[in-house]
Structure formats: C-alpha cells, structure tokens
Amino acid sequence: MTKELSPNRHTRTSEAQSARRDRFAQPNQAARRGRPPVWLVAVSLLLLLVAGALVLGGQQQSQTVAANPGASADGSGPGYVGGINSAAPYKRYPSVTADSEGNFRFPVSAFSDGKARFFSTALPDGKTISFFILRSSDGVIRAAFDACDVCYAAHKGYHQEGDTLVCNNCGQRFPSAKVNDVRGGCNPVPLTRIVQGDSVVIRLADLQTENRAENGQPLF
Numbered sequence: 001m002t003k004e005l006s007p008n009r010h011t012r013t014s015e016a017q018s019a020r021r022d023r024f025a026q027p028n029q030a031a032r033r034g035r036p037p038v039w040l041v042a043v044s045l046l047l048l049l050v051a052g053a054l055v056l057g058g059q060q061q062s063q064t065v066a067a068n069p070g071a072s073a074d075g076s077g078p079g080y081v082g083g084i085n086s087a088a089p090y091k092r093y094p095s096v097t098a099d100s101e102g103n104f105r106f107p108v109s110a111f112s113d114g115k116a117r118f119f120s121t122a123l124p125d126g127k128t129i130s131f132f133i134l135r136s137s138d139g140v141i142r143a144a145f146d147a148c149d150v151c152y153a154a155h156k157g158y159h160q161e162g163d164t165l166v167c168n169n170c171g172q173r174f175p176s177a178k179v180n181d182v183r184g185g186c187n188p189v190p191l192t193r194i195v196q197g198d199s200v201v202i203r204l205a206d207l208q209t210e211n212r213a214e215n216g217q218p219l220f
Contacts, residue, residue: 093120093130093146102204108195111135114176116160118146121207129207129220130157131191133200136176137163141200144179144188145211147219151186155220158188189219 096119098104104121111117116134123129130146146157148167156168164173165188172186180190192206211219 093118095119096121098204104202104204106133106200106202108141108198108200111141111200114163116158116165116176118157121204123204123208127211127218127220129211131202131207132158132188133193133202134160134176134179136179138177140177140180141193141195142176142180143191143193143200143202145191145219147189147213148186149184149189149213149215152189152213152217152219184214189213 096104098121104119106117111134114135114137116132118130118132120128120130131143132146133141133143136142147155151167151169154169158165158167160166160176161173163176165176165179166173167186170186174182174187179188180193183190189210191202191210194201194203213219
C-alpha cells in the first residue's frame with residue numbers, strides 16, 4: 001500500500017526547505033550587497049594611478065625649478081647652466097652682482113661646453129636685466145642681452161637648441177657664431193664682453209648704456 005503525504009504535511013516540508021535555502025542565501029546576498037561593483041574598483045584604481053603620476057610629476061618639476069636659484073657665477077651652483085630649456089619663457093636665472101670695480105667676472109672654462117649660460121642682475125635704478133654668455137661653434141666667447149629689437153616687450157628671451165639660439169616669442173633661430181656680431185630683427189642684442197686671461201668680463205656700465213632697442217626704448 002502506498003503511503004501518501006497529506007497536503008498539509010507536504011506544504012510544511014516545502015516551507016522548511018525554502019527557509020533553509022533563504023538562511024544560506026542571506027549571507028551571500030549580504031556579501032554581494034557590501035561588495036563594490038567591479039567597474040567601481042577599476043575606476044578607483046585608475047584614479048589612484050593618475051594621482052600618483054601627478055604627484056611624482058609635481059615633485060620633479062619642483063626639483064627642476066629649485067635648481068636655478070642660488071647658482072653662482074663661478075659654476076659651483078647646481079643651476080649654473082640655466083635658461084637653456086625650450087619651455088622656459090619668463091625663466092628665473094642665477095642672479096649675479098658686480099664687484100667693487102663694477103665688473104661681472106666669469107671663468108672662461110665655464111663656457112667650454114658650448115652651452116649658453118643665462119644670468120640676471122639688478123641695476124642701481126632697480127631694473128633687472130638678463131643676459132647670456134656662450135662659446136660659439138667657432139670657439140669665440142660671445143655675450144648678448146636675453147632680448148631682441150623686435151620681441152623685447154614680450155620679455156621671453158631665448159633658449160638654446162644645439163648650436164642655435166631660438167627666440168621664445170617668435171621662434172626664429174640664430175647660429176651661435178652670429179651672436180654679438182649681428183644686430184637687428186630678432187637677433188640677440190649684442191653686449192660688450194672682454195676676455196681677460198681666464199675670465200670673461202661684463203661691465204656694469206655696458207649693461208646700463210647698451211640696454212636699448214634700435215628704437216631707443218630700453219630692452220628691460
């Protein structure tokens with residue numbers, strides 16, 4: 001004889017099984033509810049990577065900017081080779097002061113690598129003038145203001161690319177061997193320099209009197 005379950009008993013058995021399934025399912029559902037979506041985790045990781053890259057880039061930029069201040073004319077400072085970066089209009093150059101005779105003296109040996117060294121100095125009237133010195137491709141020590149007769153009002157000056165000086169304002173290019181010899185247009189305005197033994201001498205008086213464009217306006 002087949003024993004049949006009563007409908008009530010069958011119902012109670014199904015309800016008990018459903019209750020057990022619910023008890024096991026609830027922790028998993030809760031865990032899924034507490035776990036962030038995969039796309040959110042991926043976005044968060046990407047943002048962390050971007051933030052880390054920005055911080056690292058800022059540190060490197062701070063180190064680069066901090067290299068120029070405090071550099072000395074004798075080449076002992078870390079920022080002595082300044083102002084040769086193509087992304088550096090409105091640059092900060094090593095500041096130099098004249099000696100008791102009104103002269104700026106630089107060692108000739110500091111320019112043996114052909115790189116232009118850019119400097120700034122404050123004149124007695126409060127103006128700050130920028131200039132550069134380099135040994136050109138023909139072996140001559142040359143000097144010029146960091147300005148030209150055309151673009152001087154922009155105060156962007158020059159940077160060096162290989163053996164060429166490039167105007168930061170208009171992009172015109174000039175061979176190093178033409179510096180100090182050619183004037184006009186976007187050529188760097190020549191600055192009188194004197195080589196005395198092992199020193200390159202720039203006179204404060206020349207900085208003051210030669211600080212002018214062809215139209216008579218001061219470069220700085």
